[in-house]
Amino acid sequence: MTMDVLSHVRVLDFGRYIAGPYCAALLADLGAEVIRIERPGANDDRYVMPVTSEGEGALHIQVNRNKKSLALDLGAPDAREIVERLIASADVVVANLPPAARARLGLDYETVSRIKPDIVLCTVSAFGTRGSDANTIGFDGTGQALSGAMYLTGVEGQPFRSAVSYVDYGTAVASALGTLAALMRRDRTGKGEHVETSLLNTALTMTNTMLIEEASGARSRKPTGNRTPIAAPSDIFPTADGWILVQVIGNDMFERWIRLVGADELRGDPRFIDDMRRGDNGEFLSARTAEWSRQHSTERCLELLKQARVPGCKVLSPGEALRHPQVANGGLLDWISYPGLGGEVPIAGPLFTLVGDPASKPKPSPALGADTEALLESIGYSRDEIERLAGAGVVAVAETARVPAHDAVTR
Numbered sequence: 001m002t003m004d005v006l007s008h009v010r011v012l013d014f015g016r017y018i019a020g021p022y023c024a025a026l027l028a029d030l031g032a033e034v035i036r037i038e039r040p041g042a043n044d045d046r047y048v049m050p051v052t053s054e055g056e057g058a059l060h061i062q063v064n065r066n067k068k069s070l071a072l073d074l075g076a077p078d079a080r081e082i083v084e085r086l087i088a089s090a091d092v093v094v095a096n097l098p099p100a101a102r103a104r105l106g107l108d109y110e111t112v113s114r115i116k117p118d119i120v121l122c123t124v125s126a127f128g129t130r131g132s133d134a135n136t137i138g139f140d141g142t143g144q145a146l147s148g149a150m151y152l153t154g155v156e157g158q159p160f161r162s163a164v165s166y167v168d169y170g171t172a173v174a175s176a177l178g179t180l181a182a183l184m185r186r187d188r189t190g191k192g193e194h195v196e197t198s199l200l201n202t203a204l205t206m207t208n209t210m211l212i213e214e215a216s217g218a219r220s221r222k223p224t225g226n227r228t229p230i231a232a233p234s235d236i237f238p239t240a241d242g243w244i245l246v247q248v249i250g251n252d253m254f255e256r257w258i259r260l261v262g263a264d265e266l267r268g269d270p271r272f273i274d275d276m277r278r279g280d281n282g283e284f285l286s287a288r289t290a291e292w293s294r295q296h297s298t299e300r301c302l303e304l305l306k307q308a309r310v311p312g313c314k315v316l317s318p319g320e321a322l323r324h325p326q327v328a329n330g331g332l333l334d335w336i337s338y339p340g341l342g343g344e345v346p347i348a349g350p351l352f353t354l355v356g357d358p359a360s361k362p363k364p365s366p367a368l369g370a371d372t373e374a375l376l377e378s379i380g381y382s383r384d385e386i387e388r389l390a391g392a393g394v395v396a397v398a399e400t401a402r403v404p405a406h407d408a409v410t411r
Helices: 019-029 058-063 079-089 099-104 109-115 140-146 149-153 166-189 199-206 208-216 251-261 275-280 282-293 298-308 318-323 325-329 372-378 383-391
Strands: 010-013 033-038 067-072 092-095 120-125 193-198 234-238 243-247 312-314 333-336 345-348
Touching: 010 019, 010 079, 019 033, 019 058, 019 067, 019 092, 019 120, 019 166, 058 345, 067 079, 067 372, 079 109, 079 372, 092 166, 099 120, 109 120, 120 166, 140 149, 140 166, 140 199, 166 193, 166 199, 193 199, 199 208, 234 282, 243 282, 243 298, 251 282, 251 298, 275 282, 298 312, 318 325, 372 383
Parallel strands: 010 033, 010 092, 033 067, 092 120, 120 193
Antiparallel strands: 234 243, 243 312, 333 345
């Protein structure tokens, strides 16, 4: 789903992998013209989680929708002038690189603001711009590990990494929000801005309540597996034929849970008189819930939970998630075609919708160099100059892009 809120904004996306590119994708969802800058031989992140006959990946299809592609060798002698002309034409530059790498490429704020004083530069780093690790690279798992989340997600003796890159995606959302705030300020003052986000800051935000507990001396949290430590029973439970999630919060819901599982003997027990104490004794309540859930099929468990007004749902595989009625019919996914695929694939829409704003279906991620020629012409390059640059390998247009061989996906 694409809106037209930012249809007047041009964004240069120098991002790689998730945090930078998905920030730019969110701006593209809002209607911005987003230009993905990628080397003529293609960036490695184009092939993460390959799904097409040419080996292009699911990540590229997701995070580069609604964008244009300019294939440019940033290390070539002629590239600097191209980048400077692009910056002069743009409103926003997105780059998820360490500070030293940004400075080397001329993507630091001092340099880009000298070219375009009212530019908004959004930079994403692993650790932030201050401290001993400011120039150290890192990924989503780095944030999970250093924030305490990986420790708490595990079980005693074995930390667990989340299967999804929530730190990367959370940082992308924060980056897009900061960029929108900077654009609003620019509209009011005419001044540019440098928006800074980091993976570690995002990760620490998500464990902040546990950090407050630790710093205050109130408690030191220990790993609880799938159990929620602040209320109970809140866990993943086995059924006769699968798994379900049940989450009980508050005294009224706990009373309904007592009646549901037939645990009358626990009513009034001092270990379970409020959420805090139920969380502290959650292992016992999880075991009691599992005794109940194992006796029934998943379908029957969900039916009984619904009757009791206790929140619960089935734990789904990705395939089952696609077939779930609310996912399939709730307008949450846009299905698009992409070259090299046997059919359409789902793209999760923007994280919000504007009810009064007409929206259109997202455009597929661009082929490498698909827009190089048109974009260079838009910043003043002639056809002859473009041919010279392409011949020297500084840029690539779609038909001459040097895409390396990647293992094709067996379909």
